[in-house]
Amino acid sequence: MSSKRASKKVTFQERIEIVEFTIAHELDYQAAIKKYEVSYQQVYNWVKKYEKFGIDSLQDRRGHNKSKEELSEIDKLKLxxxxxxxxxxxxxxxxxxxxxxxELNRRNKTFP
Structure with a gap:
């Protein structure tokens, strides 16, 4: 059975649902892949992020910079x-x- 699928755009709420489904089914990644039509790698990464950092880690933050208030002192200095x-x-x-x-102006003045 192949678990290779094209990446699919998934909302934050859908990620939560997929992760909760996977955890509730004893980390049955194949069942989540079939039901939600997402790749194994996506589900695996979302579950690991959720377990390590919590629900907020499932948000897609690509392309979003932190506001200056969110930056640490070191990050502010780097910026x-x-x-x-x-x-x-x-x-x-x-x-x-x-x-x-x-230089060009000087050259042009020397040539008639």
């Missing part, structure tokens, strides 16, 4: 450092561009 590096790079590029423009 500030990243922003300063990006600003520094921008200013360096701007300075280099000005030098190139001045």
């Amino acid at each position: 500030e450092n990243k922003q300063l590096k990006a600003r520094n790079l921008y200013l360096e590029m701007e300075k280099d561009l000005e030098k190139k423009l001045q």
Whole structure:
């Protein structure tokens, strides 16, 4: 029996239902795969996350950044450092561009 299935978009509530079903049926992953038409890997990962971190770990947080209030002090410093590096790079590029423009202007003045 193959448990390989294409990934399926599943809501937070559906994940809870699938995990609860799997746990209630003594971790019968195959039954969950058949009933909900999801992959073994999805069910396995959701069950492990649920057991280790609780129900909130089943939420899909991909693409969602933490708000500044949620960041730890170290994460805030890392974010500030990243922003300063990006600003520094921008200013360096701007300075280099000005030098190139001045150089081109000087060259154009020397040629009639």
